[in-house]
Amino acid sequence: DGMAGCVAGALAGTDALVGIVPAGRGNDFARALGLPSEPAALAGILLRGEPRKVDAIEVESAAHDRIAVLGSVYAGVDAVANRHANASRLLRGAASYYMGGLRAVAGWRTAHYRVTIDGTVHERSGYTVVAANSGYYGFGRHIAPGAAVDDGLLDVVILHDSPRRLFFTVMRELEDGSHVRRPQVEVLRGREVRIEADRPLPYGADGEVEAVLPVTARVLPGALTLLA
Numbered sequence: 001d002g003m004a005g006c007v008a009g010a011l012a013g014t015d016a017l018v019g020i021v022p023a024g025r026g027n028d029f030a031r032a033l034g035l036p037s038e039p040a041a042l043a044g045i046l047l048r049g050e051p052r053k054v055d056a057i058e059v060e061s062a063a064h065d066r067i068a069v070l071g072s073v074y075a076g077v078d079a080v081a082n083r084h085a086n087a088s089r090l091l092r093g094a095a096s097y098y099m100g101g102l103r104a105v106a107g108w109r110t111a112h113y114r115v116t117i118d119g120t121v122h123e124r125s126g127y128t129v130v131a132a133n134s135g136y137y138g139f140g141r142h143i144a145p146g147a148a149v150d151d152g153l154l155d156v157v158i159l160h161d162s163p164r165r166l167f168f169t170v171m172r173e174l175e176d177g178s179h180v181r182r183p184q185v186e187v188l189r190g191r192e193v194r195i196e197a198d199r200p201l202p203y204g205a206d207g208e209v210e211a212v213l214p215v216t217a218r219v220l221p222g223a224l225t226l227l228a
Contacts, residue, residue: 002208076128145177
């Protein structure tokens with residue numbers, strides 16, 4: 001997802017036609033598009049697939065640097081977990097994310113967020129805030145099951161403060177998206193999302209970008225043409 005976000009994000013807003021080969025570790029944006037990993041089926045799409053317009057996300061850092069990514073921007077325990085997963089030399093794939101998550105949660109203390117969505121401020125305390133264009137992140141976790149890559153909106157998923165034992169239950173429910181039915185999980189929507197916190201929390205984007213809050217995420221409707 002880091003490679004897809006880097007290359008396709010750089011092409012957002014141009015007339016380039018993009019094809020994605022899901023051969024990486026996470027492949028979450030390809031999963032949201034329903035792209036097959038089996039070579040013959042994928043080749044058929046890349047050769048004969050219909051071009052499709054999808055949204056991207058403009059990410060603006062505290063220094064006002066801007067990049068475009070495809071999947072999501074997340075700020076909290078998941079960003080810490082992703083840092084551990086990327087640093088892992090012994091584990092790959094789902095195992096690296098799982099162990100990274102355990103390490104992140106073990107050292108986590110509640111963050112107090114200020115989330116501004118299209119000008120409306122939401123004060124929340126919890127584990128993370130995710131601004132999602134794609135429904136998936138973190139190697140197949142269905143963090144935002146209602147998200148669509150072509151609706152011109154970001155789904156903002158907030159995991160509120162809760163006991164650690166419940167947090168791990170919510171993490172298991174990310175596999176099928178059933179976590180959104182819990183009262184500890186809040187889903188909002190908007191076109192521009194600014195995330196701030198009471199301490200310099202890390203945030204990530206598509207598994208690669210690593211920086212510190214605050215961050216602003218803006219949807220770029222129909223900014224990319226790809227084969228799907």
